[in-house]
Amino acid sequence: MSNSLLALLILLFPAAGAIVLAGRGWRAPRMVTVIVGPGVVWLSFVATLVLFLDKASGDFTYWTWIKSGSFEVPFGILIDNLSIFMCFVITGVGGLIVTYSVGYMEHEDGPSYARFFTYMDVFVFSMLLLVLADNFVFLIVGWAMVGLSSYLLIGFWYQRHSAVVAARKAFVMNVVGDVGMILGTFVLFMNLHSATYSSVFKALPHSDNGTMELAAFLLLVGAVAKSAQLPLHTWLPDAMEGPTPVSALIHAATMVTAGVYLVGRMHPIYDLAVYAHAAVAIIGAVTALFAATIAIVQVDIKRVLAYSTMSQIGYMFLAVGIGAYSAGFFHLLSHAFFKALLFMAAGNVIHAMQDEQDMRKYGGLWGQMRPTSISFLIGSLSLVGVIPFVGFFSKEQILGLAFSKPDDSMVLVLWLVGFATALITGFYTGRMWWLSFWGNASPQRPVEHPHAPALVMMVPVAVLAVLATVGGVLQLRTIGIGPAVVTDFLSQAVGPQRWEEGGAAIAVGIVTMILGAAFFVWARTLRPWSTFVPWAQHLLEHKYYFDDIYDAAFVRPMDRAASFALRDVETPVIDGVVVGTGRFSRWTAREGTVLQSGYFRNYALVFVVGVVAIGGGLIVMRAFS
Amino acid sequence: MSSLNIGGSQLDASWFLLLSAVLFGLGAVGVLVRRNPLVILISIELMLNAANLTLVAFSRQLQNMEGQLFALMSMTVAAAEAVVGLAILVDIFRVRDAEDIDDLSELRG
Numbered sequence: 001m002s003n004s005l006l007a008l009l010i011l012l013f014p015a016a017g018a019i020v021l022a023g024r025g026w027r028a029p030r031m032v033t034v035i036v037g038p039g040v041v042w043l044s045f046v047a048t049l050v051l052f053l054d055k056a057s058g059d060f061t062y063w064t065w066i067k068s069g070s071f072e073v074p075f076g077i078l079i080d081n082l083s084i085f086m087c088f089v090i091t092g093v094g095g096l097i098v099t100y101s102v103g104y105m106e107h108e109d110g111p112s113y114a115r116f117f118t119y120m121d122v123f124v125f126s127m128l129l130l131v132l133a134d135n136f137v138f139l140i141v142g143w144a145m146v147g148l149s150s151y152l153l154i155g156f157w158y159q160r161h162s163a164v165v166a167a168r169k170a171f172v173m174n175v176v177g178d179v180g181m182i183l184g185t186f187v188l189f190m191n192l193h194s195a196t197y198s199s200v201f202k203a204l205p206h207s208d209n210g211t212m213e214l215a216a217f218l219l220l221v222g223a224v225a226k227s228a229q230l231p232l233h234t235w236l237p238d239a240m241e242g243p244t245p246v247s248a249l250i251h252a253a254t255m256v257t258a259g260v261y262l263v264g265r266m267h268p269i270y271d272l273a274v275y276a277h278a279a280v281a282i283i284g285a286v287t288a289l290f291a292a293t294i295a296i297v298q299v300d301i302k303r304v305l306a307y308s309t310m311s312q313i314g315y316m317f318l319a320v321g322i323g324a325y326s327a328g329f330f331h332l333l334s335h336a337f338f339k340a341l342l343f344m345a346a347g348n349v350i351h352a353m354q355d356e357q358d359m360r361k362y363g364g365l366w367g368q369m370r371p372t373s374i375s376f377l378i379g380s381l382s383l384v385g386v387i388p389f390v391g392f393f394s395k396e397q398i399l400g401l402a403f404s405k406p407d408d409s410m411v412l413v414l415w416l417v418g419f420a421t422a423l424i425t426g427f428y429t430g431r432m433w434w435l436s437f438w439g440n441a442s443p444q445r446p447v448e449h450p451h452a453p454a455l456v457m458m459v460p461v462a463v464l465a466v467l468a469t470v471g472g473v474l475q476l477r478t479i480g481i482g483p484a485v486v487t488d489f490l491s492q493a494v495g496p497q498r499w500e501e502g503g504a505a506i507a508v509g510i511v512t513m514i515l516g517a518a519f520f521v522w523a524r525t526l527r528p529w530s531t532f533v534p535w536a537q538h539l540l541e542h543k544y545y546f547d548d549i550y551d552a553a554f555v556r557p558m559d560r561a562a563s564f565a566l567r568d569v570e571t572p573v574i575d576g577v578v579v580g581t582g583r584f585s586r587w588t589a590r591e592g593t594v595l596q597s598g599y600f601r602n603y604a605l606v607f608v609v610g611v612v613a614i615g616g617g618l619i620v621m622r623a624f625s
Numbered sequence: 626m627s628s629l630n631i632g633g634s635q636l637d638a639s640w641f642l643l644l645s646a647v648l649f650g651l652g653a654v655g656v657l658v659r660r661n662p663l664v665i666l667i668s669i670e671l672m673l674n675a676a677n678l679t680l681v682a683f684s685r686q687l688q689n690m691e692g693q694l695f696a697l698m699s700m701t702v703a704a705a706e707a708v709v710g711l712a713i714l715v716d717i718f719r720v721r722d723a724e725d726i727d728d729l730s731e732l733r734g
Contacts, residue, residue: 593733596732596733597730597733598729598732598733599726599727599730600726600727600730601657601726604656604657608656608657
């Protein structure tokens with residue numbers, strides 16, 4: 001089978017799955033949904049695996065989609081090590097999560113069940129399109145479609161008002177980013193006259209710096225919105241209204257990392273646009289710290305995970321922002337492992353607790369849900385960055401590279417922010433774990449004896465737990481020994497690692513890990529310092545008032561403008577004109593009937609008077625001319 | 626050449642036009658003031674023939690046969706029109722006794 005066909009098949013499997021399940025697919029036996037839903041994702045995984053083993057690479061063009069003068073958009077798939085890498089994350093971790101959903105969503109009735117898997121397959125298709133596109137137009141198509149599927153899945157339980165509101169918020173925020181993406185593409189197209197990656201990157205050296213900065217900043221808007229970075233982050237915590245597998249797949253493992261992918265894919269542009277590149281790193285570092293501090297005071301287990309996702313993606317932005325692309329992508333992979341693990345383990349707990357998400361109402365699950373507790377602990381330790389879990393290798397690599405980047409003092413400041421974030425991460429993760437699993441059962445706990453998760457839910461969790469434990473071997477060079485598989489693999493696409501971690505960086509990394517782990521342990525007894533400072537606690541509980549500011553700055557003025565338009569424009573002016581036209585017609589008709597007297601004489605008189613008037617007028621005009 | 630040779634005597638064309646205008650005026654007044662439908666029809670005929678007179682007068686004056694032909698044509702039309710008008714009147718009289726045209730005002734808006 002040719003590589004170009006295989007590359008197309010990666011896309012076609014999930015699309016076919018979605019089509020099979022859409023519409024009245026639920027009329028088929030439930031088993032069809034169970035097999036087709038996750039099955040197509042696994043088929044894509046196999047196709048990716050074959051391409052990987054073939055060491056395939058290339059830019060396959062299938063047909064011309066748009067042709068208008070010199071503007072030409074081919075439907076093309078770019079297979080290189082970066083897209084293969086992303087496809088592995090999407091179809092591998094995605095496959096595990098969709099399989100897990102078979103158990104998690106079992107309480108849904110037939111139509112909803114099929115609808116869920118339809119949406120999931122649509123999402124996987126869109127995400128694959130995003131990473132496989134070889135031009136900006138299809139990138140934007142994929143970019144917008146993942147936003148759409150995210151919207152559909154957040155609002156999956158559409159009977160719940162909060163879910164609908166959260167879905168709408170996510171969609172609107174994402175559209176802000178889409179606009180940035182589209183404008184950035186316009187800027188590139190106007191200056192470089194192409195929408196295909198390869199020709200754009202080829203033309204880059206001939207373009208001026210200001211244009212590149214502008215394009216890079218506009219693309220960054222898209223990346224920031226999709227990856228929930230400051231200041232377009234407010235949708236992600238609310239997105240937790242969706243079912244837990246959705247949070248795991250879209251809002252932790254894949255979609256929200258699209259921004260990192262974008263910066264990595266566009267690295268030739270960002271390498272030229274130094275200010276935009278620095279902005280990526282700064283936004284990442286600030287978001288990492290910002291989100292970690294909010295996570296300290298959250299009580300909803302999924303919201304803690306959401307903020308930690310924001311924080312970890314901040315790390316990835318930091319990495320790609322300072323030019324350590326492969327480190328950023330390794331963290332993307334490792335984060336996909338451990339955050340999907342955390343979400344699915346949390347999903348097991350939520351499932352057993354009858355949808356209770358408040359951690360304060362758990363407690364004492366260690367004895368009753370042992371496998372889930374252990375998995376969650378593995379994920380937590382990985383998140384904190386404890387050796388030998390995968391998180392240690394990826395996070396310490398980013399921090400180590402930031403620490404030892406030559407000739408750049410600003411990066412050292414960013415390292416400090418990342419270092420502080422790592423300690424806070426230890427604290428909030430510890431707080432979450434101890435609160436949920438340790439100690440005695442909370443008196444408010446909804447279930448006395450939680451049931452064990454189904455096998456189909458436990459197996460993906462176990463697989464990810466294993467991956468999160470041993471994944472570090474891919475990147476042993478972080479601690480100075482052994483290979484760096486991911487870095488070497490990605491060097492084909494994003495270039496080799498540009499500088500090495502020094503020995504000092506490794507030592508500092510070990511210290512960071514020890515401190516993080518210490519905070520994890522202390523979190524059992526320690527109360528957050530902010531509880532002693534009422535205003536700080538207030539600030540954190542209100543998430544730095546971002547939602548309130550946006551509410552006051554955008555939402556309420558829009559509301560007011562809308563109600564003004566309704567009350568003072570729509571009703572009196574628009575309706576007035578329309579209704580007035582009708583009223584005027586009826587008035588003229590009523591008054592006009594007087595003319596139609598029915599008397600022959602009147603009509604004849606009008607004739608005669610008219611003839612006389614016209615004739616007289618003609619005579620008068622004659623006389624005076 | 627402003628006069629017409631009628632039976633050997635010269636008569637100014639304006640006399641014919643004046644006569645035609647008077648006949649037309651009589652017809653118009655008749656249409657407006659009379660109430661009997663039959664009389665109104667006759668008045669309309671009068672107006673038509675006033676117009677015919679004008680046509681013929683000008684035809685003679687200008688030595689152009691078109692006017693006379695047109696007068697013939699219009700007489701034909703007048704005959705047809707009289708047939709239609711009388712038929713309508715007969716029909717109305719058959720349904721009811723309408724001596725006054727003002728009784729026929731069902732189309733009042």
